[in-house]
Amino acid sequence: MKFLRFGPIGEEKPGIIDQDGVMRDLSAHVDDIAGANLSEDSLSALGQIDPTTLPKVPENSRIGACVGDIGKVICIGLNYSDHAAESGMAVPPEPVIFFKATSAVCGPYDNIEIPRGSNETDWEVELAVIIGKHTKYVDEADAMDHVAGYAIMNDVSEREFQQRRSGQWVKGKSCDTFGPLGPWLVTKDEIADPQNLGMRLSVNGHQYQNGSTATMVYKVPFLISYLSQFMSLQPGDVISTGTPPGVGMGQDPKVYLKPGDVVELSIDGLGDQRQNVEAG
Template sequence: MKLLRYGPHGQEKPGLLAQDGSIRDLSGIVPDIAGDVLSSAGLERLRSIDPATLPRVDGNPRIGPCVGQVGKFICIGLNYSDHAAESGMAVPPEPIIFMKATSAICGPNDGIELPRGSEKTDWEVELGIVIGKAAKYVDEAQALDHVAGYCVVNDVSERSFQIERSGQWTKGKSADTFGPVGPWLVTRDEIPNPQNLGMWLEVDEKRYQNGSTETMVYGVAFLVSYLSQFMSLQPGDVIATGTPPGVGMGMKPPVYLRPGNRVRLGIEGLGQQEQLVRSWKEQR
């Protein structure tokens, strides 16, 4: 099942992607793709509905972030050994955890806004985990029971803010539009093995990233269990699990985003995103 949110920014409605590619309106069934809707019971209720009985959404509406009311946007750093190598950093003995501001979250095609003073804004295609059931001190063997599904995330990063401005990575990760999420939340039953998904990213039709989740250092089940030892995970929390090699910072010489660039990225079974890069001075 592929769930989504559509409509103007801040006024998104819940929807479902039917097998024929049409969007079906769920607003008469649930208020949002959030909270209890993401539980096993909530998803089973939606799964029992015949999409043909739902109102069809006409035209080509804006697709918003596939999860609403996100409480935490948690990220894992250097989780692919080959990406750590291109960054000149060692694979960490435990997962590196940092946060993105939830205000960075945007739709998958909304565009990337370069923040004021940006010099080194970069891209990172990542597998996103969406929590469906609260998790606290969860064993790895039960961790996936707490996952509602998966989505594509572009962990957009301003490297000079992240690395050269002191302190935590969060300041380089949290500008508005730095968290495109979606297009769909694909429920866990459709992705039996999240550790075998191809992933890619292009800038202006040039392929920079071409990897697979199979090369993660720390897998999905481990990460959910690990994070739950330090904080409770709540329905709707999003975990971005790291990126394969091919980021702009790793190029020789480095390549960073400029206004007018077009970024395309996707993950096998989870859909694609496309973003036009613009200056912060341009109107949203």
């Protein structure tokens, strides 16, 4: 199943994609794609509804982030060995964890805003894992039972803020619009192997990233188990699992986003995103 949220910012309604790829309005059956509605039982019940009985989503509706009321966005740094190499950093002996402010999350086709004072705004296509139920001290063998589904995230990053402004990476990761998420929450039953998904990102038609989740250092079940040793994970929490090589920082010379650029990205089975870049 593929779920989505549509409508103006702050007024998003829940939806589902029917077998013909048509967006259908679920708001008569559920208030949001969020919280307790992300449990396996709840999503399965929604999937039993005949989508042809649901109204179509109005044409030209804005598509919002595919999950509402996100408690936290947990990101994993340097989780692809070839990306670590292009960043001039070693693969860490344990996952690098940092947070992205939930206020950075936006729709998959919303504009990316270059923050004031930025000269190094960069892109990162990433597989996002959406947690479906309370998770604490979970074993790796049971970790996938806690997944609601998957989505695309563009982990937009300001490299100067991140690396040369002291302190944690969060400063370079949390500007408004730095977390396009969606277009869909794809339930885990539709993704046979989350570790075998092609990932691509282009800017102005030039492909910079062309990788696969197969080259992750720390795989999805391990990450869920690992994180749950340090914090409880709640329904709707998002884990963004790292990016393959090809970011702007890794180019020679370096390439960063500027107003007027167009970013397009996709992951196998999870749809695509497109963002216009503008001055913030």
